[in-house]
Amino acid sequence: MTEPAITETMLQELGKLDTPTICNALEVVAEQHRWRGFTQLPLVCARPDLPPMVGFAKTATIRSTEPGLGAPAERKARRMRYFEYVDRGPRPKISVIQDLDGARAGFGAFWGEVNSNIHRALGCLGTVTDGGVRDIPQLAPGFQALARAVVPSHAYVEIHGFGEEIVVGGMVVRDGDLVHADRHGAVTIPKDQIAAVLAAAEKLTRREATILEACRRSDFSLAVLKDAIARADSYH
Numbered sequence: 116m117t118e119p120a121i122t123e124t125m126l127q128e129l130g131k132l133d134t135p136t137i138c139n140a141l142e143v144v145a146e147q148h149r150w151r152g153f154t155q156l157p158l159v160c161a162r163p164d165l166p167p168m169v170g171f172a173k174t175a176t177i178r179s180t181e182p183g184l185g186a187p188a189e190r191k192a193r194r195m196r197y198f199e200y201v202d203r204g205p206r207p208k209i210s211v212i213q214d215l216d217g218a219r220a221g222f223g224a225f226w227g228e229v230n231s232n233i234h235r236a237l238g239c240l241g242t243v244t245d246g247g248v249r250d251i252p253q254l255a256p257g258f259q260a261l262a263r264a265v266v267p268s269h270a271y272v273e274i275h276g277f278g279e280e281i282v283v284g285g286m287v288v289r290d291g292d293l294v295h296a297d298r299h300g301a302v303t304i305p306k307d308q309i310a311a312v313l314a315a316a317e318k319l320t321r322r323e324a325t326i327l328e329a330c331r332r333s334d335f336s337l338a339v340l341k342d343a344i345a346r347a348d349s350y351h
Contacts, residue, residue, distance in 0.1 A: 132167065141304070144311045151287070153286055158245070159248070161248055161251050169209075172211045172288050172292040175213075176277070179223025211294065212242060224270075244260075245262070248266075
């Protein structure tokens with residue numbers, strides 16, 4: 116099945132919206148988006164002042180609580196295969212990494228100065244992970260990181276696999292999924308519903324603006340609020 120074309124303009128328009136607005140729009144598009152497709156567990160945002168990021172997922176899994184699998188040469192080869200995988204595919208990208216250490220997820224940081232710069236050079240805008248992050252002031256310029264924890268050590272962190280379906284913060288992600296993320300968390304956007312999401316977001320923004328304008332009026336009253344809600348509900 117041929118995937119729908121995604122234009123640079125679409126990505127730019129999605130990037131103008133925050134992630135909660137994207138979630139609201141998805142709920143309008145399809146009811147099932149109220150309970151799936153987004154992170155449900157809290158993540159630390161390393162750079163809350165950065166704008167939202169929108170990109171295609173490159174997925175991987177890590178562990179950090181015990182030495183990696185195989186001899187050093189084998190681990191190095193696996194890491195290089197992973198970088199080759201990240202380099203493939205359309206840009207922009209977002210690295211989405213699941214930590215397999217269960218209750219100890221985030222014990223060690225895969226993300227820091229070096230890996231953020233490598234991934235930025237490979238086309239990644241940032242990462243969404245339930246692992247750890249460190250070196251926050253030294254992260255690559257413009258690189259965003261949503262992580263389970265801020266920690267000082269990388270411990271034994273190693274890539275275990277990549278390119279498979281993963282779960283991060285309750286959000287199921289597959290290679291190539293379109294991901295939208297900001298300080299609030301992350302959500303996947305079905306590629307065939309981008310136009311519908313943008314249209315729904317525009318309608319919701321107009322409705323909210325009508326109510327917010329009423330709330331800021333110097334003569335605000337319950338009657339003013341009721342009128343604003345009625346006018347907002349009339350938008351199609």
